[in-house]
Each structure stands twice: as structure tokens, then as C-alpha cells.
Amino acid sequence: MKFSLGLLVLLACGATFVVADQDYEGYRIYEVTPSNAEQASILHQLSAEGFDFIGQSRLLGQPSRVIVSPGQLDKFLQLVKDHKMIHSLFNSNLGASIAEEFVQLQMQRLMNPITGKGRLSNERYYSHEEIINYIDDLAQRYPKRVYVKTVGWSYEKRVLKTITITNGDGKFGKKLIFMDGGFHAREWISPAAVLYVIDQLVENFQENAYLLEDYDWVILPLVNADGYEHTQTGTLARMWRKTRQPYNYLGQTCYGADPNRNFDFHWNEEGASSNPCSDTYAGPNAFSEPEAVVVRDLMHSLSDRGIMYLTIHSYGNYLLYPWGWTSDLPDNWQDLDAVASTGAEAIKNATGTVYTYGSSTNVLYIAAGASDDYGYYAGFNVSITMELPGAGSIGFNPPVTRIEEFVTETWIGIRAMAEKLFELY
Numbered sequence: 001m002k003f004s005l006g007l008l009v010l011l012a013c014g015a016t017f018v019v020a021d022q023d024y025e026g027y028r029i030y031e032v033t034p035s036n037a038e039q040a041s042i043l044h045q046l047s048a049e050g051f052d053f054i055g056q057s058r059l060l061g062q063p064s065r066v067i068v069s070p071g072q073l074d075k076f077l078q079l080v081k082d083h084k085m086i087h088s089l090f091n092s093n094l095g096a097s098i099a100e101e102f103v104q105l106q107m108q109r110l111m112n113p114i115t116g117k118g119r120l121s122n123e124r125y126y127s128h129e130e131i132i133n134y135i136d137d138l139a140q141r142y143p144k145r146v147y148v149k150t151v152g153w154s155y156e157k158r159v160l161k162t163i164t165i166t167n168g169d170g171k172f173g174k175k176l177i178f179m180d181g182g183f184h185a186r187e188w189i190s191p192a193a194v195l196y197v198i199d200q201l202v203e204n205f206q207e208n209a210y211l212l213e214d215y216d217w218v219i220l221p222l223v224n225a226d227g228y229e230h231t232q233t234g235t236l237a238r239m240w241r242k243t244r245q246p247y248n249y250l251g252q253t254c255y256g257a258d259p260n261r262n263f264d265f266h267w268n269e270e271g272a273s274s275n276p277c278s279d280t281y282a283g284p285n286a287f288s289e290p291e292a293v294v295v296r297d298l299m300h301s302l303s304d305r306g307i308m309y310l311t312i313h314s315y316g317n318y319l320l321y322p323w324g325w326t327s328d329l330p331d332n333w334q335d336l337d338a339v340a341s342t343g344a345e346a347i348k349n350a351t352g353t354v355y356t357y358g359s360s361t362n363v364l365y366i367a368a369g370a371s372d373d374y375g376y377y378a379g380f381n382v383s384i385t386m387e388l389p390g391a392g393s394i395g396f397n398p399p400v401t402r403i404e405e406f407v408t409e410t411w412i413g414i415r416a417m418a419e420k421l422f423e424l425y
């Protein structure tokens, strides 16, 4: 392990308190850098008091980002002053940034309409429908190597489809990599990165055929289709993270559960919430969310051949492996570590971007009921959560001009992890 426990606190993947669609007009984002354990614990306490931390774990000396509402501002500034915490203003009006991004999204849709045929560019983010059309089109154009299957429906009845990519040699029973994206609605770069992996394996087949020699790849590009679409409906919905199934709580309706806390493995023990209005709501019971059920059923149907499960999130530059529910490590943790460290090293070599790797609990915080733990438990020998780097005014919104840079870098890491996997299994 490359990090000491206890120095690390708080949340990755932006677990927050966004109760409903929200107007962020006048909200600020601050970066705060804890330089000792006391400061880290004060920040941790703030998150329990309703301050909304986004992105990044809280390594000492590394900045965390926190959303501060106009009503919280005085308290926040007093606190960082009293404790002499290093801080700086990162965004002076989150609402304005979200509004600006929304206008750009609409313009990109008009300027780059999808043709429905051929290779996708990395010029913009795509809708659920566009993603489905794209993989359907691939299956039509490459019937020997590509197979698309309906694997279920979201709560709001959006179709969920996997794309299976082979080298077309017709051999059955190969080992297999199962990959997914878009668990968390606002992490738009995740499905974008997954689409690029699909592009590389299918359209750039000559160069990447070796990755399909002994392994098939099964990919579910967008797990939380409802949440993802919701984040694109308007500025108030941009920060949405969960699914969209309604739940009643003390007479009000709060929507969705965190699909990455909804798996039935140490479900809701720690690092998840029982409050339907929380952003890390585990659900009323395990597998309450149809999207998580789809992933579970895929895992069980694939696990006899499945060697690696890989799930793509943002943000924070992490490669994480089980366990997430305990600080214990699985028996073959050295293999998991070898795969993760190879991905990190390949990316570092290629672009200089630094990824931190290790077991979820030891790098971040305990979060039970996540899909990576479940995948490992279901029989995948290697299970990895990849948190892509953050960018843009919110962190979850790399500008469209940088999508290409992010997805190509991610691909370098994924390819290197696959190569390491092939050495080991």
C-alpha cells in the first residue's frame, strides 16, 4: 500500500446532499486543503453538517472542493479563518457556470446533429438515445464481430443494451471483460470514455485485435439512463447523481437511490444513507433499482467466463479495487494491485496524469453496496472502479474541447490494464 490509513477522509465521486433539483445561483465552490489530521477531521465534520463536497478524496495536502451556499458563506469563511486552513475561491457563481454549460450543450446538439451512421466524434456528449442508436448501428455494420442485446429497462422504461465485441472467429466460451459506465448521472465523461473504448475495439480493430484474441468484451455504456437524461433537461438538474424512482419521506417525494450503493453485498452497512433524500441513499432494500438489477444479472450470467469487471466513474484520478465495505484485502489483492498500478503507470507515462490506486476503503472511505465489490463477490477475478480526472467549472464537466484528450488517455489506461490481466489470467 502506498498510503497511510487515517490520513484520508471524506468522499469521492461527489457524494453530496443534493435533495432535489436545485438552483445554484450565487453558490460558490471553494478549494480547501487540509494540512493536518485535525483540519481533515473538521472538513469531514462539515460534510456531515450539510456542506456539499464534490470530487476527490481528502489526502492531506490535496485540495477538496466544497459547494458553499450564500447562507453558509459566513460560517464557512469564519471556520477556515479560525483554523487557518488553506483555501481559495474556485468558482464564484456555480449557477452561472451551469447555465453557461447548458447553453453550450444545446448549441453543440444543433451544430453537430448525429447522423445515425458511422463513427462517433468526441466533439460533444451524447444522449441515451444517441448512444443506443450508435451501438445498434455498429451491430448492423459489423455483424460478425459485434452483437447488441437488450438487457433490461430503467425505471422510466428506457432501454438498456449491452454491446458484445469479439474478433469474429466464432469461438465460444472465451474469457471475458465486462465494463460499464454512467452509474452516476452527472459524470458525463464516463459514458463518453466507454464509447471511445467501443470505438477502439470495433473501428480500430486492426490495431487492437490482440485485445480480442482470447477475451470477449461485454459493455453496458450507460447504466443510469434516467438520471443521465435528467441531468440534460435543464440547469437545475445538472448536479443530479442518482436514479429517478420516487420515494416518499416524511410527506415529501425524493427521487432515486444511489445505484452504486444498491448492491446486495454488505448492503447499507456503512458509507451509504437510509434517507431517500440523501445523495447516497442505498434504496429501501438491496436491488430496489432496476438498473442495479440489470448489472447484477449480467454479472451472474457472465461470471463463469468473466475475469475482469471495470466500472467507469468521475472524478478524482483513482483506480480502486475491493474491498469497499472493509479495509481487509481480497486474497488475490496483489493481482488487483498489479492491474491497477499498470493502468496508472501507462497513463503517467503517456500524459503525466497521476492516478492513485489501491483498495477503495484504504484510498477513500468505506462505501458498502457498490458494484465493484459485488462483481468481485460474483466471481470476477479482478474488479476495478476507475475515477477519471475532473475538469471544468464544476469538476463533472470537462469542456467538450477536452473530451478527446480525456477519452484517449483513459483508453491508454484500460488497454494497459487489459494487457496486464492477460499476463495474469
Ligand SMILES: *[C@@H]1O[C@H](CO)[C@@H](O)[C@H](O)[C@H]1NC(C)=O
Pocket (backbone or CB within 6 Å): 342, 343, 345, 346, 349, 416
Ligand atoms: C512506463 O515507462 C517506463 C520507462 O520507460 C517503462 O519501463 C514502463 O514499462 C512503462 N510502463 C507502462 C505500463 O507502460
Ligand SMILES: *[C@@H]1O[C@H](CO)[C@@H](O)[C@H](O)[C@H]1NC(C)=O
Pocket (backbone or CB within 6 Å): 379, 380, 381, 425
Ligand atoms: C477466477 O475466479 C474464479 C472464482 O473465484 C476461480 O474459480 C478461478 O480459478 C479464477 N481464475 C483464475 C484463472 O485464477
Ligand SMILES: [Zn+2]
Pocket (backbone or CB within 6 Å): 013, 183, 184, 187, 313, 314, 315
Ligand atoms: Zn460515480
